[in-house]
Amino acid sequence: MPTLKWTPPSTLTTALSTELNGLANNTYSALSAEIDNETGLNLYIDLELVIAAQAAARSSGAWVGVYIASAVDSTPNYPDTANDAFAELLAAFQLDATANARRLTKVNLAIPPLKVKLYVRNVTGQAFATSGNTLKYRIHSEQSV
Numbered sequence: 175m176p177t178l179k180w181t182p183p184s185t186l187t188t189a190l191s192t193e194l195n196g197l198a199n200n201t202y203s204a205l206s207a208e209i210d211n212e213t214g215l216n217l218y219i220d221l222e223l224v225i226a227a228q229a230a231a232r233s234s235g236a237w238v239g240v241y242i243a244s245a246v247d248s249t250p251n252y253p254d255t256a257n258d259a260f261a262e263l264l265a266a267f268q269l270d271a272t273a274n275a276r277r278l279t280k281v282n283l284a285i286p287p288l289k290v291k292l293y294v295r296n297v298t299g300q301a302f303a304t305s306g307n308t309l310k311y312r313i314h315s316e317q318s319v
Contacts, residue, residue, distance in 0.1 A: 183314035194307035226306030233299025
C-alpha cells in the first residue's frame with residue numbers, strides 16, 4: 175500500500191505588499207497577481223500575514239480576513255471584490271488589542287484548481303501602517319510513494 179506524503183512546497187511568494195500599506199479599517203485591498211493553479215493542481219495554500227506596528231491599539235476582537243477570488247471560466251474574469259456579498263473568506267487572522275507588529279500563519283488551506291487572486295480585509299479598528307505589511311503564500315500538494 176502506498177504511503178501518502180507532502181510534495182515540496184513552492185517558493186514563498188509575496189501576494190500583497192504595498193497594496194496593504196495604509197489600508198483603512200473595514201476596507202478591502204486590491205487583488206494580488208494571479209496564482210495559476212489550473213496547471214499545478216495543488217491542493218493546499220499556506221499563508222503568512224505580516225502586520226507592521228499600527229499607530230494606535232487595535233480594537234477588541236480585531237481580525238484580518240484573507241479572501242480568494244476565483245476565475246471559474248478560466249479567463250481573467252474575477253468576481254466583484256468590493257462587495258461583502260461576493261467575498262469568499264479563505265482565512266481569518268485574529269489579532270490582539272495592541273498596536274504591536276504581528277506575524278501570523280495559516281497552513282493547509284484548500285485552494286481550488288483554478289486561476290485565483292488573493293485580497294485582504296482590514297477589520298482591526300485602525301488603518302494599517304504605511305509600510306511593512308505583507309501577505310505571502312506557498313502552495314503544495316500530496317503524493318503517493
